[in-house]
Amino acid sequence: MTLRAGVLGLGVMGRYHSRVLASLPGVEFVGVYDPADSVGPTIEGRPIVKDLDEFLDLGFDYCIVAAPTIYHLDIGTRLAERGIHALIEKPVASTTEAAIELRDLFTAAGLIGGVGHIERFNPALQAARVRIADGLLGEIYQIATRRQGPFPGRIADVGVIKDLASHDIDLTAWVSQQEYVSVNARTAHRSGREYEDMLLAVGTLNLGTIASHTVNWLTPFKERTTIITGEKGALVADTLTADLTHYQNGVIENTWEQVSSFRGVTEGDMTRFALVRKEPLLAEHEAFRDAVLTGDTSHIVTLDEGANVVRIAEQLALDGVSHKLS
Template identity: 80%
Template structure:
């Protein structure tokens, strides 16, 4: 069966989604909706339609929502009312209330709804999750993420927490299979925008793992690093290069009783894993296509999971505002 698919929104991500859909096996890419006169009339040889109703009348099995976050609820509601499955870019909605409404709409309609948390499909993180499940690290003590780089001019409707830190919130919960139970955050507003542009966040997960996230738009270099530390060693994932390295705890025997009582660690072997580096966006689309065909949503980020990420992000935003320093 060939699925008919389209994209709503022709920004940076909309163009990437269009490219992948146009090449995706088992999918007929029919076109894009974008009301702006500033975008081209065609993409990947398919029409860019300016009117939403006209676009939806073209007939779709599923669509990708790559419009600004503030429009996700409105567009998602229209798709659900027409019986169209949807892959919605992250964050799934501007507020947890809107995210929950989308979740309930698609559930009631019996439709597959997914969220574009693309980091789940990064080969380094997928391999890390599998190795953790296989017991490589033993108990997980800590997850540290660093996601920083220059300001992207395309983001105007949310701050760095909902735009970028949502990646780290989702991947941390997914890799560890735990939920956030406590959070604290410090944020800054250095660029003069309405929303925060830098966050230092810490938290605790449901099995006692501690986490920290450093996320900002104010660093003149790009970094995407996840460090997962457990009782047997650490996994370091660079999601820019999709590399995964394992630093194993070494074993050293001490004659001195006082030292031998200290349960510390020492440096051991270092292993850089060879991974099959499939493009994460393509893997995400393949998973969503298969979910639409089979109804099995185990390989996608569900709307319920996306809503939980937004709720956690809102707690980080609120805590950051509560502790915001003001100049007299």
């Protein structure tokens, strides 16, 4: 069965999605919706339609929503009313209430809804999750992420929490298979924009793992690092290069009786894993295509998971105001 698919929104991500859809096996890329006068008549040989009803009349099995976040609820509603499955770029909506409304709309219509948290499909994090599940690290003590870089001109309607930290919120819960039970944050506004551009956040997961997230748009280099520390060692994932390195706890004999009870660690062997490096966006598209075909949503980010990320992100934004000590 060949699925008919389209893209709504032709910004940076919309163009990436169009490129992948144009050559995705089992999918016919029908066209793109974008009302802007600045876009041309075609992309990847497919038409760019400026009227939404005219676009939807082309007939789709599923669509990719890559429009600005503020339009996700309206566009998602139109797709649900037409019986069209949707993969919606992150954050799934501007507010928790809108995200829950989208989730409930698609559930009531019996449609597959997914969220574009692409880091889940990064080879380094995919491999990390498998190895954690296999017990490589034992109990997970801490997950620390660093996501820093220059300001991306494509972002206009959300701050660094919903644009970037949403990745870390989702991947931390997913790779550890835990849920956040508490979060605290500090934010800053340094670039003169309405929205926050720096974040330091900490959280606790339901099995006792602690998490920390350093995120900003004000660093003159890109950093995308996740460090997962457990009782047997640590995994370091660089999602820019899709590298995964394992640092094993060393084993030494301590003959000093006074400190023999101290449960510290020493440096052990280091292994850099050889990984199959499939493009994360392609892997995300393949997973969503298969979910539409089979109804199995276990390999995609669901609308319920996406709504939970927005809920946590909003709590971080509320908590970001500092309080002076008396």
